[in-house]
Amino acid sequence: MGLVDKGRLPAPLTKLFNISRSYSLWVYQWGLACCAIEMGAAFGSPRYDVMRLGVIPLPASPRQADFVCVSGTVTDKMAPAVKRLWEQMPEPKYAISMGSCANCGGPYWDSYSVTKGVDQIIPIDVYVPGCPPRPEALLEGVVLLQQRIKNEDMAAKWRGDEFTTLQRSRAVAAGEVDRDGELISETHSISEDPTPDEARTVPVYPPEPIVVGGGPIE
Amino acid sequence: MTLTDRQQLSYIASQAADARLNVELETEGMTLNIGPQHPATHGTLRIICRLDGEQVVWAEPVAGYMHRGYEKLTEVRTFPQVTTLVNRIDWLGSFANEVPFILAAEKLMEIEAPPRAQVIRTILFELSRIANVSLFLGDLGVQMGAITPVFLAFRDREYILNLIEGATGGRFHPNFDRIGGLKDDLPKGWIAETRGAVKKLEEFCDTIDDLLFGNEIFQSRMRGIGIIPADIAKDYGLSGPNARASGIDWDLRRDQDLPLSYDLADWKVWTHPDGDSWARCWIRLQETRESCKIVNQLLDQIPAGPVMTKVPRIIKVPEGEAWVATENPLGEMGYYVVSKGGLGPFRVKIRSASFNNISIVPWALKGVYVPDVITILASLYFILGDIDR
Amino acid sequence: MAPLSDATTDETQDDAPAALPGDGVREGIIDNLRSHIGDQIVDTKITPNDDLWIRVTTDGWLAAGQALKEAGFTYFCFLSAIDWMPSPYGTGENDPDAEQKEPDTAIVPGYTGGDTRLQVFARVTDLNRHVGVTLKADVPDDRAVMESWSHLFAGANWHERECHEMFGIGFDNHPDLRNMYLPGDFEGYPLRKDFPLLARMVKPWPGIVDVEPMPAQDEEEAPPAEETS
Numbered sequence: 001m002g003l004v005d006k007g008r009l010p011a012p013l014t015k016l017f018n019i020s021r022s023y024s025l026w027v028y029q030w031g032l033a034c035c036a037i038e039m040g041a042a043f044g045s046p047r048y049d050v051m052r053l054g055v056i057p058l059p060a061s062p063r064q065a066d067f068v069c070v071s072g073t074v075t076d077k078m079a080p081a082v083k084r085l086w087e088q089m090p091e092p093k094y095a096i097s098m099g100s101c102a103n104c105g106g107p108y109w110d111s112y113s114v115t116k117g118v119d120q121i122i123p124i125d126v127y128v129p130g131c132p133p134r135p136e137a138l139l140e141g142v143v144l145l146q147q148r149i150k151n152e153d154m155a156a157k158w159r160g161d162e163f164t165t166l167q168r169s170r171a172v173a174a175g176e177v178d179r180d181g182e183l184i185s186e187t188h189s190i191s192e193d194p195t196p197d198e199a200r201t202v203p204v205y206p207p208e209p210i211v212v213g214g215g216p217i218e
Numbered sequence: 219m220t221l222t223d224r225q226q227l228s229y230i231a232s233q234a235a236d237a238r239l240n241v242e243l244e245t246e247g248m249t250l251n252i253g254p255q256h257p258a259t260h261g262t263l264r265i266i267c268r269l270d271g272e273q274v275v276w277a278e279p280v281a282g283y284m285h286r287g288y289e290k291l292t293e294v295r296t297f298p299q300v301t302t303l304v305n306r307i308d309w310l311g312s313f314a315n316e317v318p319f320i321l322a323a324e325k326l327m328e329i330e331a332p333p334r335a336q337v338i339r340t341i342l343f344e345l346s347r348i349a350n351v352s353l354f355l356g357d358l359g360v361q362m363g364a365i366t367p368v369f370l371a372f373r374d375r376e377y378i379l380n381l382i383e384g385a386t387g388g389r390f391h392p393n394f395d396r397i398g399g400l401k402d403d404l405p406k407g408w409i410a411e412t413r414g415a416v417k418k419l420e421e422f423c424d425t426i427d428d429l430l431f432g433n434e435i436f437q438s439r440m441r442g443i444g445i446i447p448a449d450i451a452k453d454y455g456l457s458g459p460n461a462r463a464s465g466i467d468w469d470l471r472r473d474q475d476l477p478l479s480y481d482l483a484d485w486k487v488w489t490h491p492d493g494d495s496w497a498r499c500w501i502r503l504q505e506t507r508e509s510c511k512i513v514n515q516l517l518d519q520i521p522a523g524p525v526m527t528k529v530p531r532i533i534k535v536p537e538g539e540a541w542v543a544t545e546n547p548l549g550e551m552g553y554y555v556v557s558k559g560g561l562g563p564f565r566v567k568i569r570s571a572s573f574n575n576i577s578i579v580p581w582a583l584k585g586v587y588v589p590d591v592i593t594i595l596a597s598l599y600f601i602l603g604d605i606d607r
Numbered sequence: 608m609a610p611l612s613d614a615t616t617d618e619t620q621d622d623a624p625a626a627l628p629g630d631g632v633r634e635g636i637i638d639n640l641r642s643h644i645g646d647q648i649v650d651t652k653i654t655p656n657d658d659l660w661i662r663v664t665t666d667g668w669l670a671a672g673q674a675l676k677e678a679g680f681t682y683f684c685f686l687s688a689i690d691w692m693p694s695p696y697g698t699g700e701n702d703p704d705a706e707q708k709e710p711d712t713a714i715v716p717g718y719t720g721g722d723t724r725l726q727v728f729a730r731v732t733d734l735n736r737h738v739g740v741t742l743k744a745d746v747p748d749d750r751a752v753m754e755s756w757s758h759l760f761a762g763a764n765w766h767e768r769e770c771h772e773m774f775g776i777g778f779d780n781h782p783d784l785r786n787m788y789l790p791g792d793f794e795g796y797p798l799r800k801d802f803p804l805l806a807r808m809v810k811p812w813p814g815i816v817d818v819e820p821m822p823a824q825d826e827e828e829a830p831p832a833e834e835t836s
Contacts, residue, residue, distance in 0.1 A: 293694065552684070556717055
């Protein structure tokens with residue numbers, strides 16, 4: 001649709017598309033290690049059913065998936081396969097990194113064969129810490145991803161821009177912030193602490209990946 | 219209806235053409251790459267098969283996609299830290315991984331956990347075995363294309379995970395064993411709840427017995443496939459249900475004298491003479507039922523007392539070497555701990571069951587048809603963390 | 608029967624020099640092995656009723672395995688190696704800001720001794736008698752090659768591959784000695800003690816900082832007791 005990437009989609013229609021996209025996600029389960037079992041419990045067991053959120057955990061191939069949930073330790077030997085998987089997925093695509101091993105190497109932070117975090121290979125939208133995270137934590141990660149998608153600027157995403165939240169791209173469009181995130185206006189300087197009201201209009205660079213639980217990325 | 223001459227001629231010509239084609243057509247072997255990510259492999263195992271038509275001529279597993287360097291990491295960690303790490307080798311039955319390591323450290327320190335701790339350790343060990351093998355039974359269906367058992371398995375496994383979480387705080391990866399005993403005592407009401415959960419698991423075993431093992435398709439896909447004779451099994455070091463399915467009467471719970479309380483319960487070791495895939499799966503089903511029986515009996519016999527002997531706050535294990543192996547859900551898992559009197563071990567050799575179990579795959583898959591490759595791997599049952607450590 | 612070498616037997620006391628601690632099964636195993644490969648046994652150690660270690664010469668490694676297999680030890684448990692050199696990078700347990708003591712660089716081998724830095728060790732089990740033996744052998748420092756057990760025990764194939772990639776020990780007559788776990792272009796032998804863990808050098812572990820100092824009198828602490836249910 002040429003309207004989308006030219007940015008001429010009217011806002012209510014963008015909102016409608018975003019809502020419907022976020023409630024019909026197909027997730028590719030890239031389960032590598034112990035977190036795969038918790039992912040299986042979250043996605044496949046009747047107790048922590050993920051289908052009630054609109055997420056279908058059953059695509060047989062990455063080419064049919066909307067987002068990938070990388071769960072478990074990524075080793076250096078496995079890393080090219082993860083990269084290839086990510087390249088096979090069609091846009092728009094998202095990624096959730098589940099568990100400490102995928103976030104940052106986890107308990108194997110000092111190993112000679114472990115990639116210290118899958119975000120060294122693919123860009124991640126939501127980090128779910130834990131070892132392993134409870135299935136409810138993963139479901140919260142999925143909910144946060146859905147919120148992110150709802151607030152997304154489809155045009156920016158379609159174009160492949162880095163900043164895809166609506167707030168960000170509106171600030172860019174309004175000329176307050178340039179593409180690199182630097183404030184253009186002379187009256188705002190970065191050293192001044194923004195008041196709570198200002199904070200809402202001054203976008204955060206880059207869009208912070210969401211961490212379930214709100215803490216620092218473990 | 220008789221064919222006209224013309225039809226007859228064209229028929230003969232087409233047959234001749236086909237015959238010529240068959241003679242001239244050469245089929246080349248095809249190399250099929252199963253994995254590293256495939257729903258049928260329990261994780262990132264890659265199997266390279268060279269096929270001749272539908273038969274496997276040569277197969278080779280490529281491991282290492284989950285190699286995290288455990289043995290190097292244990293050299294720079296203290297004993298309690300190693301206990302935490304070691305949980306994640308066999309990640310379905312995690313408590314079972316800690317036990318041989320702790321027993322080896324206790325052997326070097328020449329202490330023994332108090333009786334209450336030993337019984338609770340045994341109960342948790344058997345619960346982790348039930349949790350592990352119940353997922354195996356569910357997964358067995360998925361390998362064949364039957365999807366229902368895995369939902370039942372996840373549902374019923376939740377009861378066991380609830381119990382383990384109630385006692386230890388972690389659904390799996392409990393990190394509950396300590397040198398000298400256990401971290402904590404059991405919470406109130408745990409014993410009654412365990413009895414209820416074990417009963418549900420026994421019903422699950424009966425359901426799987428009906429659904430899967432009684433199913434004609436399952437039986438025809440599993441009986442007579444992947445036969446491993448006993449001497450080959452011993453040569454490769456196959457252990458656990460894989461060995462017992464080949465008729466080897468070897469169970470480390472019964473044949474060793476470890477400070478675990480298996481002698482307090484009345485249970486039996488299951489063996490099967492056939493050595494095929496069916497036997498391996500069937501033995502695991504029976505062992506799950508047997509574990510339920512052991513847990514029930516041990517729950518009646520938990521003695522009162524402390525759960526931890528007196529050990530110093532910061533533990534330094536004296537110099538020495540010790541080997542302890544236990545009958546883990548996957549097979550024989552052992553730790554060879556070399557200590558030099560420090561806070562952590564000097565070298566730990568982790569003998570994991572699946573490494574030996576999968577080393578037989580090149581031998582076992584020769585001449586086998588492609589669908590049987592999946593069933594043989596399913597019946598051998600490995601966990602990637604156990605192969606790759 | 609007099610002790611076979613200067614290996615010490617553990618814990619239990621011998622009243623008379625001729626009395627055996629334990630049930631004598633393991634002494635019998637050593638005698639049997641000695642009758643096959645006599646002078647190649649260097650040292651032994653028995654913990655009574657518990658375990659048995661035998662060290663053989665480098666040349667006797669395969670012969671010892673064969674003799675044990677014929678004696679009934681048909682179950683192959685594992686095969687690996689130990690690097691006895693203390694790690695030059697320390698064990699990472701201590702506070703990196705505190706004063707560093709001089710690290711100890713002496714190569715001190717463990718049970719049954721040893722003369723070289725690397726030793727291979729293997730374990731085989733007799734399933735009928737429920738006894739296991741840990742066999743050890745020195746790996747020569749100048750040429751780290753041993754004979755392969757893979758024609759003797761088929762399971763040794765993978766174990767020797769892993770040993771080769773982790774320690775750099777070669778195995779003669781091994782059919783297919785390539786990397787088991789590591790990618791093909793990996794440099795170095797990880798389980799050798801002089802292979803550093805780079806993440807630890809960049810950001811050292813702060814040591815055990817979360818344990819309270821020991822109470823002045825009592826070293827030990829009795830934990831809270833029962834909660835019967």
